[in-house]
Amino acid sequence: MASKKLSAIFLLSGLVVASVTAQNVMISDNNSPNEPSIMMNPLNTDILVAGANLNNVYNSSDGGLTWSEQIMTSTYGVWGDPTFDVDTDGNFYYFHLSNPASGNWIDRIVCQKSTDNGNNWSSGNYMGLNGTKAQDKQWSVVDRTNNNIYVTWTQFDSYGSSNPNDKSNILFSKSTDRGQTWSDAKKINIVDGNCIDEDDTVEGAVPAVGPNGEIYVAWAGPNGLVFNKSLDQGETWLNQEIAIDPMPTGWDYSIPGISRANGLPITKCDLSGGPNHGTIYVNWSDQRNGANDTDVFMSKSTDGGDTWSAPIRVNDDPAGKQQFFTWMDIDQTNGNLFFVFYDRRAYSGNQTDVYIAYSQDGGNTITNKRISESPFNPNAGVFFGDYTNIVAHNNIVRPIWTRLNGGQLSIWTDVTPSPILFAGNGAAQQLNNVVQYPNPANAISYVSFKLHEESQVSIDLFDMQGRKVYTLMDNETKGYGKYIIPMDLNKMNLANGSYFCKLTVNGTSKTLRMIVVE
Numbered sequence: 001m002a003s004k005k006l007s008a009i010f011l012l013s014g015l016v017v018a019s020v021t022a023q024n025v026m027i028s029d030n031n032s033p034n035e036p037s038i039m040m041n042p043l044n045t046d047i048l049v050a051g052a053n054l055n056n057v058y059n060s061s062d063g064g065l066t067w068s069e070q071i072m073t074s075t076y077g078v079w080g081d082p083t084f085d086v087d088t089d090g091n092f093y094y095f096h097l098s099n100p101a102s103g104n105w106i107d108r109i110v111c112q113k114s115t116d117n118g119n120n121w122s123s124g125n126y127m128g129l130n131g132t133k134a135q136d137k138q139w140s141v142v143d144r145t146n147n148n149i150y151v152t153w154t155q156f157d158s159y160g161s162s163n164p165n166d167k168s169n170i171l172f173s174k175s176t177d178r179g180q181t182w183s184d185a186k187k188i189n190i191v192d193g194n195c196i197d198e199d200d201t202v203e204g205a206v207p208a209v210g211p212n213g214e215i216y217v218a219w220a221g222p223n224g225l226v227f228n229k230s231l232d233q234g235e236t237w238l239n240q241e242i243a244i245d246p247m248p249t250g251w252d253y254s255i256p257g258i259s260r261a262n263g264l265p266i267t268k269c270d271l272s273g274g275p276n277h278g279t280i281y282v283n284w285s286d287q288r289n290g291a292n293d294t295d296v297f298m299s300k301s302t303d304g305g306d307t308w309s310a311p312i313r314v315n316d317d318p319a320g321k322q323q324f325f326t327w328m329d330i331d332q333t334n335g336n337l338f339f340v341f342y343d344r345r346a347y348s349g350n351q352t353d354v355y356i357a358y359s360q361d362g363g364n365t366i367t368n369k370r371i372s373e374s375p376f377n378p379n380a381g382v383f384f385g386d387y388t389n390i391v392a393h394n395n396i397v398r399p400i401w402t403r404l405n406g407g408q409l410s411i412w413t414d415v416t417p418s419p420i421l422f423a424g425n426g427a428a429q430q431l432n433n434v435v436q437y438p439n440p441a442n443a444i445s446y447v448s449f450k451l452h453e454e455s456q457v458s459i460d461l462f463d464m465q466g467r468k469v470y471t472l473m474d475n476e477t478k479g480y481g482k483y484i485i486p487m488d489l490n491k492m493n494l495a496n497g498s499y500f501c502k503l504t505v506n507g508t509s510k511t512l513r514m515i516v517v518e
Helices: none
Strands: 024-028 037-041 044-051 056-060 070-071 083-084 092-097 109-114 125-127 134-140 150-156 169-175 205-207 217-223 226-230 242-245 266-269 280-286 297-300 323-333 336-343 353-359 367-370 391-392 396-405 408-414 431-437 445-452 456-461 468-477 481-488 495-505 508-515
Touching: 037 083, 037 391, 037 396, 044 083, 044 092, 044 367, 044 396, 044 408, 083 134, 109 150, 134 205, 150 205, 150 217, 169 205, 169 217, 217 266, 217 280, 217 445, 226 280, 242 297, 242 431, 266 323, 280 323, 280 336, 297 323, 323 396, 336 391, 336 396, 353 396, 353 408, 445 456, 445 495, 456 481, 468 481
Parallel strands: 205 266, 323 391
Antiparallel strands: 024 408, 037 044, 044 056, 056 070, 083 092, 092 109, 109 125, 134 150, 150 169, 205 217, 217 226, 226 242, 266 280, 280 297, 323 336, 336 353, 353 367, 391 396, 396 408, 431 445, 445 481, 456 468, 456 495, 495 508
């Protein structure tokens, strides 16, 4: 143990807590990836599976620090719209569009299954085959009480047709045997859309499960944002569509530098058992405030979707900038809400950042934080995809997004530990001149701080996944004065890797980063 070395220690001093420094990881820039999706195994948050157009799949076993990648094949073809789910045994499901050798382009929704954390996949089965009709934009949810899998998507009678007799509809299918077979597709919308793939087409059906097994789905179309639900595992649905928001200007809009953009909704339900248990959330974006001021919104229902709140603006910048391609998730261990979106608040042109927004009180207060380490400049001549994605569980948050630099597409995630991501922007007024030194060190390092009054002090060491691995001080009472606390690696028995130290005084924390054990 004595041979291990402590290095790359950053010095922090003064009263102000350091602002969040993002820790971005490029997943891949091979095969022009875009339109990514990501899923985490709640049994082990180090295990992640992700994908991107058209047929790229990635997996990580270290929380997203490193990734393996493969090109997917299927009996029924692989043609984009990658989405993922996971059941209570840790089996992953990969849903995508089809392009079969014997059949028609996007004529069904395909499901492939992995029982080994995304290393190997089944050849696939399918749902929704209906002659030559196109099946598009599928999303799924797993009911974690019984492992039923529910999938909703858009069916086009004839994709892109302007014939008023050609319609689009929202379809539903389920599997009760962990993806081996799928029920016949069932129409769940009342008002049909057209097939143009614009505002009056019905799209954006993302299912959610309620606290008693309800299935909730919202989508956008000719009547704005609407909602339907089933109380019997999808066998029957309401014979009416409940209005959420008129979604003025529609879901299909333009963003400079983006080949096409949309504000299609995402539906989630809080199953955490916390104060907002059972609340349904719908997240979207639109241009009600002007074509140069796209905003991200959320509406919520506390009565099973019967009534909905007025739109809540998620981005917290002054009016006049673009925020687009939002996605959301709920950490079902605590009910915290997380959003990811592209953001141009800091620029006058097309330079683009990536932001996370989060709420710990059901959306009453929402905090925005930039997570991209540097902006990028998209080019409308390069297809950028139709969505971002984010997954959260047990305070581990993994967003995923597309980036375009110099014509090169790539997809990224961020692995910032949650104590840093959630760090407040205010000062810990009890602290003064907090120093972590030396840099570098061999077997020992020190945390130095000064207290203005008697305080309760804790010092903890966390790994890069935000898990506490060592406690130096546990809520000890310390009086006025200066303290120098040694961190002795010989006593910590740490594996090689990266760690960070958190100093907490009277419940207020300051995160000191980064410690690398070699």
